Amino acid sequence: MALLEVKDLDVGFDTPEGRVHAVNHLNFSLKAGETLALVGESGSGKTQTVMAILGLLAENGHVSGQALLKGKDLLQMNTPELNQLRGSEIAMIFQDPMTSLNPYLRIDKQMIEVVVHHRGLKKAEAMAKAVEMLRSVHIPDPERIIRQYPHELSGGMRQKVMVAMGLLSEPALLIADEPTAALDVTVQVQVTHLMGALREKSNAAIILISHDLGIVAGLCDRVLVMYAGEAVECGSVDQIYYDPKHPYTQGLLNSVPRLDQPDDKGMQAIPGNPPNLLALPGGCKFRDRCPKAFDACIEKPPMQLDEDRHAFRCFLGAPS
Amino acid sequence: MRVQDLSVHFKLREGGLLSAKTHTIKAVDGVSFDLDAGETLGIVGESGCGKSTLARALLALIKPRRGRVLWLGEDLNKLDEEDLRKKRQDMQIVFQDPLAALNPRMTVRNIIAEPLWTFFPKIARVQVDERVRGVMKMVGLLPNQVNRYPHEFSAGQCQRIGIARALVLNPKLVVCDEPVSALDVSIQAQIVNLLKDLQKKQNLSLVFIAHDLSVVKHISDRVMVMYLGRAMELADREHLYRRPLHPYTSALIKAVPVPDPKLARAAGDTGLTGDMPSPLDPPAGCVFHSRCPYLIKRCQLEVPALRRLESGDWVACHRAEELDLTIGKSG
Numbered sequence: 346m347a348l349l350e351v352k353d354l355d356v357g358f359d360t361p362e363g364r365v366h367a368v369n370h371l372n373f374s375l376k377a378g379e380t381l382a383l384v385g386e387s388g389s390g391k392t393q394t395v396m397a398i399l400g401l402l403a404e405n406g407h408v409s410g411q412a413l414l415k416g417k418d419l420l421q422m423n424t425p426e427l428n429q430l431r432g433s434e435i436a437m438i439f440q441d442p443m444t445s446l447n448p449y450l451r452i453d454k455q456m457i458e459v460v461v462h463h464r465g466l467k468k469a470e471a472m473a474k475a476v477e478m479l480r481s482v483h484i485p486d487p488e489r490i491i492r493q494y495p496h497e498l499s500g501g502m503r504q505k506v507m508v509a510m511g512l513l514s515e516p517a518l519l520i521a522d523e524p525t526a527a528l529d530v531t532v533q534v535q536v537t538h539l540m541g542a543l544r545e546k547s548n549a550a551i552i553l554i555s556h557d558l559g560i561v562a563g564l565c566d567r568v569l570v571m572y573a574g575e576a577v578e579c580g581s582v583d584q585i586y587y588d589p590k591h592p593y594t595q596g597l598l599n600s601v602p603r604l605d606q607p608d609d610k611g612m613q614a615i616p617g618n619p620p621n622l623l624a625l626p627g628g629c630k631f632r633d634r635c636p637k638a639f640d641a642c643i644e645k646p647p648m649q650l651d652e653d654r655h656a657f658r659c660f661l662g663a664p665s
Numbered sequence: 666m667r668v669q670d671l672s673v674h675f676k677l678r679e680g681g682l683l684s685a686k687t688h689t690i691k692a693v694d695g696v697s698f699d700l701d702a703g704e705t706l707g708i709v710g711e712s713g714c715g716k717s718t719l720a721r722a723l724l725a726l727i728k729p730r731r732g733r734v735l736w737l738g739e740d741l742n743k744l745d746e747e748d749l750r751k752k753r754q755d756m757q758i759v760f761q762d763p764l765a766a767l768n769p770r771m772t773v774r775n776i777i778a779e780p781l782w783t784f785f786p787k788i789a790r791v792q793v794d795e796r797v798r799g800v801m802k803m804v805g806l807l808p809n810q811v812n813r814y815p816h817e818f819s820a821g822q823c824q825r826i827g828i829a830r831a832l833v834l835n836p837k838l839v840v841c842d843e844p845v846s847a848l849d850v851s852i853q854a855q856i857v858n859l860l861k862d863l864q865k866k867q868n869l870s871l872v873f874i875a876h877d878l879s880v881v882k883h884i885s886d887r888v889m890v891m892y893l894g895r896a897m898e899l900a901d902r903e904h905l906y907r908r909p910l911h912p913y914t915s916a917l918i919k920a921v922p923v924p925d926p927k928l929a930r931a932a933g934d935t936g937l938t939g940d941m942p943s944p945l946d947p948p949a950g951c952v953f954h955s956r957c958p959y960l961i962k963r964c965q966l967e968v969p970a971l972r973r974l975e976s977g978d979w980v981a982c983h984r985a986e987e988l989d990l991t992i993g994k995s996g
Contacts, residue, residue, distance in 0.1 A: 530917060531920045557850050563929030602883060619819060
């Protein structure tokens with residue numbers, strides 16, 4: 346059975362300019378131990394998807410559909426019920442390690458709070474566990490570090506603390522929103538490897554959000570590509586990277602600057618800008634920027650599924 | 666432009682306000698290079714390596730502690746204020762965060778025209794309009810959007826506005842401080858290609874600062890790699906990406922993620938452990954020795970000078986000749 350099953354998820358926001366549809370009819374599922382990447386440009390709805398699942402939408406947000414975690418619908422739960430799950434069954438690593446740690450509290454206090462609250466551990470046990478977890482994310486001298494305040498640590502260290510904190514409660518589902526975006530490249534590699542290694546150990550399912558297909562490649566099992574709030578392609582990493590069907594996915598892949606290939610082609614961008622969610626075009630939403638758009642694209646393409654569970658929303662690439 | 670032994674130090678007071686004890690941060694320490702007309706120099710390094718401080722020192726926005734910045738033979742820091750102001754016409758900067766760098770209460774027209782008014786207070790309105798429309802077209806913005814405000818544009822478009830403002834005075838040098846790192850990967854190439862294009866057309870000299878080597882490759886003629894305020898390597902682009910001379914450069918190259926699942930899964934570590942040390946307390950000897958996989962005793966004792974090899978490339982590593990860091994070779 347799927348660990349998480351998202352069905353027909355819609356997220357909208359009421360703004361003075363009207364309702365913004367951030368996520369439209371999104372469906373996906375995730376098995377235990379599986380890593381799924383949500384990929385797309387800013388504004389494509391990646392973050393709002395997971396915020397909706399976690400019940401963390403802003404006040405003007407509306408959500409409909411279902412998000413079943415082990416069969417129970419997260420979207421129907423009230424706050425106390427959700428609080429019970431958040432931090433135990435589900436953990437989240439936010440994008441910016443600078444702002445998601447409480448600057449007034451020492452690391453130890455922030456880390457053990459979670460396990461003391463959810464797992465009923467004694468303080469001393471929790472402390473030992475926290476130190477152990479810091480060690481496993483390769484933080485040197487964890488006994489000392491854990492007694493420091495967030496501002497005393499570098500960005501890389503803080504992000505490693507966030508990863509350790511996320512894994513401390515042994516969640517069934519770990520959500521990581523651009524966990525390496527704020528980090529230096531050499532530290533990025535360390536954190537990515539770390540998440541990969543820890544997944545092997547804990548068998549947690551991971552949802553990784555990123556706008557960079559370079560980072561996703563080594564870490565994920567499956568990839569869901571989003572554009573303007575919709576899934577446009579979904580498949581295994583190999584399908585997405587070696588046989589991308591949607592022109593948007595192809596564009597994203599081509600835009601990653603590569604050092605391992607001759608650069609006679611120069612850097613390739615996706616032309617235009619991400620669409621304004623208040624004024625979305627009808628038909629295929631990518632057609633304004635699509636190099637392969639043709640007459641049929643005025644109609645909205647349905648999600649097609651080939652025999653290998655590789656889904657894409659484009660008229661091209663259909664079996665003829 | 667010629668930069669000689671440029672150093673920028675910041676003093677930091679330790680303890681309370683009344684404490685007399687000060688620390689010195691060597692944000693930029695002994696950096697030298699030449700920049701030709703029409704050339705692009707990429708400057709790469711992780712946060713805290715001093716690249717933004719260097720950018721500001723190049724434009725004489727910060728006074729250096731030591732060393733000189735020569736612009737067409739003249740030392741910028743010896744000029745009086747009025748002369749320096751005139752020279753600034755030729756030198757412009759594009760900032761990292763496109764939205765933060767634009768005044769939200771000004772229209773695009775006023776943002777782009779401001780440098781014109783500053784340097785030519787008596788300029789006629791028609792001329793301003795003509796020039797503004799001209800640069801907007803040049804950077805790929807629609808001239809009929811002149812009366813809009815920055816928030817009506819996407820991040821990529823805002824960066825184009827920032828570039829238009831930098832170009833409106835026809836400068837000879839543009840310093841770009843992480844111009845694409847705040848943009849989506851899919852949009853980054855647009856801006857890089859735009860800058861490359863403009864540079865060719867206008868024969869601009871560009872200093873292009875970034876924290877990762879992949880973007881810089883496509884625009885630079887030469888690349889300088891910085892670490893803790895010091896230049897580790899300054900080399901021709903082709904040489905640097907094929908066979909880096911400094912272990913830090915090689916680690917930075919290996920750190921660039923490859924969008925290919927099989928290669929990415931097989932990719933090893935960068936060989937680097939830990940974070941960059943605090944610039945308050947840099948390691949003795951080679952500043953990189955605490956993270957270097959090729960450390961020998963000499964590295965802890967002796968600061969390697971930035972020296973010129975036969976190839977014409979510069980490197981600050983004691984072991985540059987004996988190490989073969991060719992990319993693609995294992996180890």
